[in-house]
Amino acid sequence: MRLEGKVAIVTGAGSGMGEAIAHTFANEGALVAVLDVDEANGGRVAGAIGARARFVRCDVTNKADIDAAVAATERAFGRLDILINNAGASHINKPLLDIGEAEFERVFAVNVKGVFLFAQAAVPLMRRGGGGAIINIGSTAGLRPRPGLSAYNATKGAVHNLTKTLAVELAPARIRVCAIAPVATDTPLLPTFLGAADGQREKFIATVPLGRLAQPQDIANVALFLASDEAAFLTGNIVEVDGGRCV
Numbered sequence: 001m002r003l004e005g006k007v008a009i010v011t012g013a014g015s016g017m018g019e020a021i022a023h024t025f026a027n028e029g030a031l032v033a034v035l036d037v038d039e040a041n042g043g044r045v046a047g048a049i050g051a052r053a054r055f056v057r058c059d060v061t062n063k064a065d066i067d068a069a070v071a072a073t074e075r076a077f078g079r080l081d082i083l084i085n086n087a088g089a090s091h092i093n094k095p096l097l098d099i100g101e102a103e104f105e106r107v108f109a110v111n112v113k114g115v116f117l118f119a120q121a122a123v124p125l126m127r128r129g130g131g132g133a134i135i136n137i138g139s140t141a142g143l144r145p146r147p148g149l150s151a152y153n154a155t156k157g158a159v160h161n162l163t164k165t166l167a168v169e170l171a172p173a174r175i176r177v178c179a180i181a182p183v184a185t186d187t188p189l190l191p192t193f194l195g196a197a198d199g200q201r202e203k204f205i206a207t208v209p210l211g212r213l214a215q216p217q218d219i220a221n222v223a224l225f226l227a228s229d230e231a232a233f234l235t236g237n238i239v240e241v242d243g244g245r246c247v
Helices: 016-027 039-049 063-077 101-129 150-173 190-194 200-205 216-227
Strands: 007-010 031-036 053-057 082-085 132-137 175-182 238-241
Touching: 007 016, 007 063, 016 031, 016 039, 016 082, 016 216, 031 039, 031 063, 039 053, 053 063, 063 101, 082 101, 082 216, 101 132, 101 150, 101 175, 132 150, 132 216, 150 175, 150 238, 175 216, 190 200, 216 238
Parallel strands: 007 031, 007 082, 031 053, 082 132, 132 175, 175 238
Antiparallel strands: none
């Protein structure tokens, strides 16, 4: 049990990568706060995990929701060791001039503001516990950006930069901060990234040296390593989980 005795918050845990991470962490001994704005799916995931999980509804763009979720986790489990900032949003793949201001503001609110506010809420609790690990879900879009997702790409670049900043700032408190940069992953958001044109999935796969999309479990496996004591000397790393696409 690589996370025995640990308490984790996973945002956006009602589907996709967050769901896989929540299950993987619980299977490895962690107590998991399953956070999502989608009550039906968040409750489903927590219910499937069982006694090791609690569902907490949380809108990651809302500071009051975030503070309440961290407080609820402490009440339920007594501490916080791991924060997975997984909740994410995108706009439809389209040219720069077609991206509206409301779309721009939404992806920045979910992908950047949410990560920042969750770190602010979680760090005091981690400090009281003697340290912890924050793992942010970035993207290869922040490392090797391509046309059609300009606002989304910018948010992931911001996540990577924030990860490195916090890694240095929080190191004295024994709080490690890393990010995972997945390639396009087989989740409900995938059609948003690829766009509507026929054959986009196959065209994208052809650009990945290992010849497939990422699966949620690929991301969960790396998150498990980064959250575990095996990664005790890693902080500030942006870990590409991309089948070689960024090479």
